[in-house]
Amino acid sequence: MDSRLNILYNKKPCYDIVFSADFQRLIHELKGLEIESRRVCVVTDSHVASLYGDQIMDLLEGECKEKALFSFPAGEENKTLSTVKDIYTFLIEKKFDRKDLLLALGGGVVGDITGFVAATYLRGIDFVQIPTTLLAQADSSIGGKTGVDFDGYKNMVGAFYMPKLVYMNVSVLKTLDGRQFYSGFAEIMKHGLIKDGIFYEWLLENMYEICDRNVDIMQEMVERSCKIKKLVVEKDPTEKGERALLNFGHTIGHAIEKSKNFTLTHGECVALGAVAAAFISWKHSWLSMEEYYEIRDMFVPFNLPISIEDIDPQEILKLTKSDKKMENGSIKFILLKKVGKAVIDRNVSDEDILNALSEIHYVEDGE
Numbered sequence: 011m012d013s014r015l016n017i018l019y020n021k022k023p024c025y026d027i028v029f030s031a032d033f034q035r036l037i038h039e040l041k042g043l044e045i046e047s048r049r050v051c052v053v054t055d056s057h058v059a060s061l062y063g064d065q066i067m068d069l070l071e072g073e074c075k076e077k078a079l080f081s082f083p084a085g086e087e088n089k090t091l092s093t094v095k096d097i098y099t100f101l102i103e104k105k106f107d108r109k110d111l112l113l114a115l116g117g118g119v120v121g122d123i124t125g126f127v128a129a130t131y132l133r134g135i136d137f138v139q140i141p142t143t144l145l146a147q148a149d150s151s152i153g154g155k156t157g158v159d160f161d162g163y164k165n166m167v168g169a170f171y172m173p174k175l176v177y178m179n180v181s182v183l184k185t186l187d188g189r190q191f192y193s194g195f196a197e198i199m200k201h202g203l204i205k206d207g208i209f210y211e212w213l214l215e216n217m218y219e220i221c222d223r224n225v226d227i228m229q230e231m232v233e234r235s236c237k238i239k240k241l242v243v244e245k246d247p248t249e250k251g252e253r254a255l256l257n258f259g260h261t262i263g264h265a266i267e268k269s270k271n272f273t274l275t276h277g278e279c280v281a282l283g284a285v286a287a288a289f290i291s292w293k294h295s296w297l298s299m300e301e302y303y304e305i306r307d308m309f310v311p312f313n314l315p316i317s318i319e320d321i322d323p324q325e326i327l328k329l330t331k332s333d334k335k336m337e338n339g340s341i342k343f344i345l346l347k348k349v350g351k352a353v354i355d356r357n358v359s360d361e362d363i364l365n366a367l368s369e370i371h372y373v374e375d376g377e
């Protein structure tokens with residue numbers, strides 16, 4: 011069943027999220043943005059282009075002034091300024107002006123890059139998010155964080171820039187590659203852990219239906235996840251304070267992502283970072299041992315790692331300190347006071363981090 015949610019920005023209605031089980035309503039929604047008088051460029055990656063590129067281009071036929079599709083090679087390694095430059099060149103060649111529109115069709119990488127191009131091309135043109143992965147639907151397409159990685163550092167260059175619409179076809183998740191599906195689950199679980207213990211319990215209870223990808227359950231899960239994110243980003247759209255809670259699992263997660271040269275998915279790294287942060291929360295006596303183990307073990311049925319081989323803890327510690335979350339020389343670490351309530355803690359020591367890294371560092375017997 012189609013439903014929608016409006017996101018406020020500075021307390022005013024800003025954009026709608028439409029939840030649907032197909033792409034049929036997309037053109038109707040885009041008509042609300044007057045596409046008949048605009049050029050529309052679909053920005054996507056090589057993988058999503060082969061799955062949905064033709065379908066979206068067919069839907070646009072005769073509905074807008076002119077249509078174009080730009081596709082770049084899939085993968086986090088292409089979330090760079092070089093891809094941004096290629097998109098600018100394409101838009102200039104196609105004579106896109108400020109009244110035109112970009113559609114970001116794909117996962118988090120496509121959404122982040124397209125949003126960044128939209129924020130900067132001609133000092134800002136409109137864009138729409140059409141997220142096609144669980145991670146993008148439940149998390150990254152909402153809240154206006156856009157950007158690229160720089161020199162291997164995650165999301166180092168970017169802008170807060172709001173889409174005009176987010177259109178989610180939840181049924182695309184049915185055929186999403188398993189690793190990508192589970193990667194998104196890490197962010198959903200994060201939402202429960204930081205803000206909503208009841209949602210966390212619901213995820214525990216519905217674990218098997220989620221793994222079976224029942225469309226109704228997936229829609230409910232994505233909608234509930236988006237509602238949690240809505241509450242956080244509406245209060246603090248540009249991360250002056252509380253929005254940093256959404257970084258639970260990311261401080262160590264981003265460091266692992268970089269140290270492993272982006273060979274693990276973002277969600278896999280967030281799961282490892284979340285286990286480490288939950289471990290520190292237990293050591294601070296905020297979580298009980300049972301709660302810590304329950305959180306850790308909940309990642310397992312979703313094929314998410316809870317330990318990792320071949321890491322250099324000192325390197326991860328160093329990378330953790332070069333993440334964007336440093337402020338006046340201390341790390342803004344996100345910990346759990348209890349399940350459903352996260353806090354920003356600036357007193358996490360190097361020793362706390364190294365202990366947490368040894369908890370998630372898998373070392374074979376005899377090594």
Ligand SMILES: O=C(O)C(=O)C[C@@H](O)[C@H](O)[C@H](O)COP(=O)(O)O
Binds near residue numbers: 197253
């Ligand atoms: O929207 C946010 O705010 C988030 O922190 C969501 C995160 O899950 C997401 O990965 C985000 O891109 C990380 O933000 P960053 O500022 O740490 O790069």
